Amino acid sequence: MSVERALEGTGTWLDDRLHGARGARVLLRKVFPDHWSFLLGEIILYSFIILLLTGTLLSLWFQPSMTDVIYHGSYVPLRGVRMSEAYASTLNITFDVRGGLLLRQIHHWAADLFMAGIMAHMIRIFFTGAYRKPREINWLIGIVLFTLGLLEGLFGYSLPDDLLSGAGLRILEGVIQSVPLVGTYLAFFLFGGPFPGHVIIPRLYILHVLLIPGLILALVTAHLFLMFHQKHTQMPGKGRTNTNVVGAPMYPYFMAKTGAFFFFVFGACAVAAALVQVNPIWLYGPFNPVAISAGSQPDFYMGMLEGALRIMPAWQWVVFGHTFAFNVFVPGLLPLGLLFTGAAVWPFVEQWITGDRREHHVNDRPRNAPARTALGMAVITGYGIMWAEGANDLIADHLDVPLYWITWAARVGIFVGPVIAYIITKRICLGLQRKDSHLIEHGVETGIIRQLPGGEFVEETRPVDDERLAVLTSRADLPPLPSGETTQTDVPAPGMRGGLGRVRERLYKVVTESVPVASGHNGHGDGRAIEGNGHEGNGHEGDGHDRAAVGSGTSSPDAEDGHA
Amino acid sequence: MSNTNPPDSGDTAWQEYLTGGGASAGAAAAGGEGAAPPEGPAAPHRVIGTPPPAAARTMLPASGDGGARPPARELPPDPDDPVRARKAEFVVVACFLLAMLAGLGFLVAYGLIGVGSVTATLHSNLALGLTLAAALLLLAIGAVVWVRHLMPTVELTEQRHPMASDAKDKRAFKETWEEGAETSQFVKRPIVRRSLIAATVPLGIAPLFLLRDLGPLPGTSLDTTVWRKGLRLMTYGTNPPRPITPAEFSSPGGLISVGPEGYLDDDDAMAKAAVIIIKFRPGELQFAPGWRPVANKVVQNWTVDNIVAYSKICTHVGCPAALYEQTTHHILCPCHQSTFDATQGARVIFGPATRPLPQLPIGIDSQGFLIATGGFAVPVGPSFWERS
Numbered sequence: 004m005s006v007e008r009a010l011e012g013t014g015t016w017l018d019d020r021l022h023g024a025r026g027a028r029v030l031l032r033k034v035f036p037d038h039w040s041f042l043l044g045e046i047i048l049y050s051f052i053i054l055l056l057t058g059t060l061l062s063l064w065f066q067p068s069m070t071d072v073i074y075h076g077s078y079v080p081l082r083g084v085r086m087s088e089a090y091a092s093t094l095n096i097t098f099d100v101r102g103g104l105l106l107r108q109i110h111h112w113a114a115d116l117f118m119a120g121i122m123a124h125m126i127r128i129f130f131t132g133a134y135r136k137p138r139e140i141n142w143l144i145g146i147v148l149f150t151l152g153l154l155e156g157l158f159g160y161s162l163p164d165d166l167l168s169g170a171g172l173r174i175l176e177g178v179i180q181s182v183p184l185v186g187t188y189l190a191f192f193l194f195g196g197p198f199p200g201h202v203i204i205p206r207l208y209i210l211h212v213l214l215i216p217g218l219i220l221a222l223v224t225a226h227l228f229l230m231f232h233q234k235h236t237q238m239p240g241k242g243r244t245n246t247n248v249v250g251a252p253m254y255p256y257f258m259a260k261t262g263a264f265f266f267f268v269f270g271a272c273a274v275a276a277a278l279v280q281v282n283p284i285w286l287y288g289p290f291n292p293v294a295i296s297a298g299s300q301p302d303f304y305m306g307m308l309e310g311a312l313r314i315m316p317a318w319q320w321v322v323f324g325h326t327f328a329f330n331v332f333v334p335g336l337l338p339l340g341l342l343f344t345g346a347a348v349w350p351f352v353e354q355w356i357t358g359d360r361r362e363h364h365v366n367d368r369p370r371n372a373p374a375r376t377a378l379g380m381a382v383i384t385g386y387g388i389m390w391a392e393g394a395n396d397l398i399a400d401h402l403d404v405p406l407y408w409i410t411w412a413a414r415v416g417i418f419v420g421p422v423i424a425y426i427i428t429k430r431i432c433l434g435l436q437r438k439d440s441h442l443i444e445h446g447v448e449t450g451i452i453r454q455l456p457g458g459e460f461v462e463e464t465r466p467v468d469d470e471r472l473a474v475l476t477s478r479a480d481l482p483p484l485p486s487g488e489t490t491q492t493d494v495p496a497p498g499m500r501g502g503l504g505r506v507r508e509r510l511y512k513v514v515t516e517s518v519p520v521a522s523g524h525n526g527h528g529d530g531r532a533i534e535g536n537g538h539e540g541n542g543h544e545g546d547g548h549d550r551a552a553v554g555s556g557t558s559s560p561d562a563e564d565g566h567a
Numbered sequence: 568m569s570n571t572n573p574p575d576s577g578d579t580a581w582q583e584y585l586t587g588g589g590a591s592a593g594a595a596a597a598g599g600e601g602a603a604p605p606e607g608p609a610a611p612h613r614v615i616g617t618p619p620p621a622a623a624r625t626m627l628p629a630s631g632d633g634g635a636r637p638p639a640r641e642l643p644p645d646p647d648d649p650v651r652a653r654k655a656e657f658v659v660v661a662c663f664l665l666a667m668l669a670g671l672g673f674l675v676a677y678g679l680i681g682v683g684s685v686t687a688t689l690h691s692n693l694a695l696g697l698t699l700a701a702a703l704l705l706l707a708i709g710a711v712v713w714v715r716h717l718m719p720t721v722e723l724t725e726q727r728h729p730m731a732s733d734a735k736d737k738r739a740f741k742e743t744w745e746e747g748a749e750t751s752q753f754v755k756r757p758i759v760r761r762s763l764i765a766a767t768v769p770l771g772i773a774p775l776f777l778l779r780d781l782g783p784l785p786g787t788s789l790d791t792t793v794w795r796k797g798l799r800l801m802t803y804g805t806n807p808p809r810p811i812t813p814a815e816f817s818s819p820g821g822l823i824s825v826g827p828e829g830y831l832d833d834d835d836a837m838a839k840a841a842v843i844i845i846k847f848r849p850g851e852l853q854f855a856p857g858w859r860p861v862a863n864k865v866v867q868n869w870t871v872d873n874i875v876a877y878s879k880i881c882t883h884v885g886c887p888a889a890l891y892e893q894t895t896h897h898i899l900c901p902c903h904q905s906t907f908d909a910t911q912g913a914r915v916i917f918g919p920a921t922r923p924l925p926q927l928p929i930g931i932d933s934q935g936f937l938i939a940t941g942g943f944a945v946p947v948g949p950s951f952w953e954r955s
Contacts, residue, residue, distance in 0.1 A: 032641070034725040077683045085832065101682050104692045105699070137730040170886055173838075174902060177884025177949035187789065187951045192781040197788060198838050198885070234727055248725045252642070256714060256721065263710035270703035277696020285685075292838035293803050293824055293879060295887040297901040312884065312919060313903045319921035319950060328950035330919045331884055364727060396904065406904060407917055 035257040036237035036250035040127045045261060046120035049268040050113040051223065057110040058212065064100055066092035067162065067208030069201040078285050086164075086289035089204045093163040093284055108276035114156050115281075116272060118304040121149050125346070129379050131366035133236045135359075139350045141229045144222050146347050151219050153304060153339075158211040160282075160302055164204055167282075167299050169290025173198060174312070181331035199292065236366050239477030241470045245364045298396055307386055310393030311338045314413050338389060342382065356510045357481050370439070371478040373432035374514040380428040381421035388416045429516075436518035439475045442467055443520075481515050484508065643719040655716030662709030669701035789954070790946045792827075792840040794927060799828040800844065800876070800937040803837075810936035811844075813872045819848040820893035824879060827939065839947050841879035841887060842927050843898070844937070845909055849873055851896065853911050860926065860944055863914045869928035871937060876927040877913050878947040881905055883920035885949045898924065921950065 018024050035041075068088035074081050076091065077098040096103035125145060128134050134142035157175070161168045176198045180190045195202035234248050243249050251257060275281075287296065301309050311334035320327040353375070354360055369376040391398065392413035399406040446464035454460055467475060484507075485499050499508060646652035676694035681687055732740075748754050801808040803824040808831050816823065822845050830836040852873060855864030865875055877898070881888040886902035891909070897916070898907040905918030913924035925947050930940040946954050 032723070032725075034723050078685070098682055098684070098688050101677055101680075101691060102695050103682070104688055105695045108692070108696075170902065173886060174884045180949055180951045181884075183952055185952075187785045187953055190951075191783060191785045192778065195782040197835050199834055200782075233730065234725070242724065246727050248727055249722060251721055252723055256718065259710055259714045259718070263707045263714065266703045266707035266710065270700050270707055273696055273700035273703055277693055277700055290834075292834055293826070293841040293887055295889045295901055297890060299901060309903075315919045317905075317915055317919050317921045321955060324955040325952055326950045326954045328921070330921050331950065334919075362729060396901070410904065410917075 031252065031254035033231075033253040033257075034234075034248045034250045035253055036235050036243075036248060038238045040131075041235065042264060043120060043124040043127050045264055046268055047117055047124055048223065048227075049265045050117040050120060050272070051219065052265070053113040053269055053272055054110060054117060055216065057106045057113065058216075060106050061096065061103075061110060062212055064092060064096045064103065065089070065162070065208075067205045068092075069164065069199075069204050081285065081288065084289065087204065089162060089164040090284070090289045093165070097285060105273075105276050108279075108281050109272045110159075111281045112272045112275040112279075114159060115302060115304075116268070118152055118156060118302075121145075121152055122304075125149065126379065126383070129346075129349075130369040130376055131236070131238075132363060132372055132375065133366050134350045135363040136350075136354070137233055137362050138229075138236075141226055141233075142350055143347055144226045144229070146343055148219060148222050148226070150343060151215055151222070155211060155215045155219065156302060156304055158207040158215070160305075161207055162204060162211060163282075163284045164290050165284035166287040166290050166294060166296065167284075169199065169292070170295055170299060171301055171305075172203060173292070178312075178331055178335035181328035181335065183325075183327055183332065186332070199290070234364070236364050239365050239368065239474050241473040243365055243473070245362060248364070298400070300394060300397070303390075306390045306393035307338065308335065308393075310389035310391065310395070310413070311335070313395055313410060314389060314392050314417060316414070338386075342386070345382070353514065356507055356514050358484060358511075359481055361482075363479070365477065365479075367479070368474070368477065370432040370435040371517070373429045373436070373516060376432050377425040377429040381425040384424035385417060385421040388413055388420050433516070433518055436478075440518055440520070443472065443475050476520065478517070478520055480520075484511050641723055642721050646717055646719050648716075652717050655712050659709045659713045659717065662705045662712065666702045666705035666709065669698050669705060673698035673702060785951075785953070787953075789839075789948070789951055792943055792947060793830050793833075793836045794827050794840055794842075794939045794942045796939060796941050797932070798939045799932065800825040800842065800929065800939065801828050801831055803831060803841070812935045813874060813931065813937065814935075816844070816846055816874060816937075819846050819851075819873070821846050822891040824889070825876070825937075838885075839880060842876050843879045843888075843891070844874055844876045844929070845891065845896075847873040847875065847896075847910065851910050855912075860912070863911045863923075865910070865912050866926055866928070869926055869940070871929055871931055874929070874937070875909065876929045876937075876939075877907075877909070877924040878927065878943060879924075880948040881920060882915075882922040882924060882947075883918070883949060888924060 014024075066088045070088045071085055072088050072091050074084050074086055074091050074094065076082070076094055078094050081094065093107075096107060098104075128142065128145070157171070161172050176190050176194060179193065180186045182189060191197070193203070193206070194200045195206070235250075237243050237248060237250065240249070288294070300306070312331070315330050315334040318329040318333075320329065367375075369379075392410065395409040395413065396406060398404065399409055446466045449463045449465050451463040452460055453463060466472075646655075673695060676691070676698055680691040680694050682691050753760055799810045801810055803826045808826070810828070811823065811825070822843055825842050825844055826837055827840050830840060852865045852867075852870070852875065853863070854867040854870075855861035856867055858866065858868050860866055869876075879887050879889065881900040881902065883900065883903055883905045886900050888898050888900040888905070888907065890899040890901055891897070892899065896909040898909050898913060899905075900918070900920070903919055905920030906916050907913040907920070907924050908916050912926060915921065915923060922945075925943045925945050927943055928940040929937055932938045
């Protein structure tokens, strides 16, 4: 009772000052749709919180200084060795602070999880078309967050000033230096003079602990606010439309579930940190510009850049006394540049091609947008090949394959792989659409064979249940192109003239290629109807029939039965 | 807020709250707001969970004036399956208690297990990590079982409205905006506007100027290293560093990392001046006579007794090109696998590097130690814009 009184008292006190009852009530009852893939975004948020917690603790001991010191700490093999204060303090955190190694490892695993979460979340958003209007802004914020995450990870990885991270910084310097016109200057400004200098660690530190996390926090807040304001998308299902949200209320369901999920994410990081060693900097030794270790690898999210550097042939121009180091700045800037730019403009390109400027709140099933899904798979394949090439030496070592073969395979694969992935994915999507169509039209096979009086054997089918039918028929019909161009008799509509119009027309055909939506025979009405084995001859499944159903997108139960 | 609710939950509930909410002020408002029933019959008001006193009082005026429609209950009060719920309750409590024990274990492990050596650190890490993980995961599992089996299943539908505001609101905004612009005189008085913009431009650029002193200008510093005529080649990585005589470096196939005398502890200098020397058998090196670098050849006069010195800094992006394969005489950079043939002037035979590792001219001083007879003829390390 007293708790209730206290709560009510607090609530009243707050409401008297904030006038929050109405808004807070709406908030408590806010509906959150449920799907496992919606958890991916939460992984990112929670690993970010874990990063803030562990990072704050680590900063109590870490010394972002490049001053030379002689190590006298607990780690015997490095006693008496000259190293930077940054490296020495990292050793100190590891071996002389209780729980320090755990904090470091949780921090590192959470960072990896953060980046992995971003990638998985982006892939989910892309394949389900959740970036479509009105969520383009959030998609763009997400891309910026991805970029910031890459930088944050790279800088944080560099802070301990161990041999591996120093080699990473050296590579960064080489890449920056290769940029035409301004590269040398940029490198000198960043490093405060020639590499390695004495300022890079303190500079990266303040970027890593203040500027970038601040930006990330601000953008995450904006991201979540927009998500809240626009309401979550939902997966297709019975009763789910573009004008509603179906799910469980935030209070108490979502709050409890998401709280549990935070503990899961934190627990997973703790398990990894307890059992799986990550970045054992004491084994690498302090940075010095002369040493390197074989098989050195960056964190996984930088692997794609590393692979791009390895894959690139040795091309370079020297023109009028200036060097264009294509071998470095092309792989350093182009792949990620293409990826981020492409991702950023895609929602708008897709809108331009399809002319679809409606709001979408029900997600696409990936199969229902074959071109988009195929494009996504092509990008993932290209990314994956570059990423794997980033470990070409390890692959060569473990699989006992000549190193250069792998690089050559990647050089070819980077062009061929995405094309193959595109074609195969598109075929698979269209095949799955056909399967859906078949289910809608003919129902589910029951495995019961019945003999007709005439001697013919047929299999019974049963209609798809409503929930499933709603999913199967969820494909959104796309609006036709501005009239004129499809009939090919008229003058093209405005916006469809000239070269750009023709490009759009062709792209429209590619993007909208789909198997016609079945009109929903669904087991032929009574659900016990009999499906002939040789139904091709029954004349109700011909092309003409299916075409008539294009774009209907609805599932009006159709009792008409061609042959029963 | 664009959040709207099913007509029978949000607004009515809000009115209910207002009606009975504030003890006295709310009651005064009750007559006015509570007396505006939207539609529908008056049904008994059920309250979610334990009714707070305020909400309980609501029922009196609501039934009294017979107007305000109470919200229909949206969440069921009891779990779907009571038997299952009882079992779940046990599991949840067990999880939470175990989580508490694990948490205590964490504290105890912190107190008992020290650090200070590799073994102790690993033990401490294991104990702290596993207890922490157990506490977190048990909490998580308990909470999930709670949600899934103690809370009843529920699915609500919330209406969604187009993001775009309606025409009236847009027009009102536009008018307000234009009114403000007009009143501010910003549009009418271009001279004020332009001078304001002129005033802010220098301030906007100022921070960029401040960035100028981030570092010195590169100048020609990338073109040269600290190597100069007469500097001894000192072994790198031995303690103390020592000079080398050709006689003690006599086994073919060997490779030594060296640096210029007096600069071995200077990371900035070594980042460009690191050198490897390799000893070859007679006849293995493809020599170019003379004193000038020739493509794909080793300058003979820059070697001593089949010992060649190359820059260790990879011409790709500057990693130390440290791997040497004796049988093929290949120098491999472990970062991106640029491969150089040491017998042919370190020409690139594979990988992304475009230029050979520059050769350092070496000779012997009066005491028989290896020395540089000059600096590198070309810049070492990665390509850069000003490099010709």
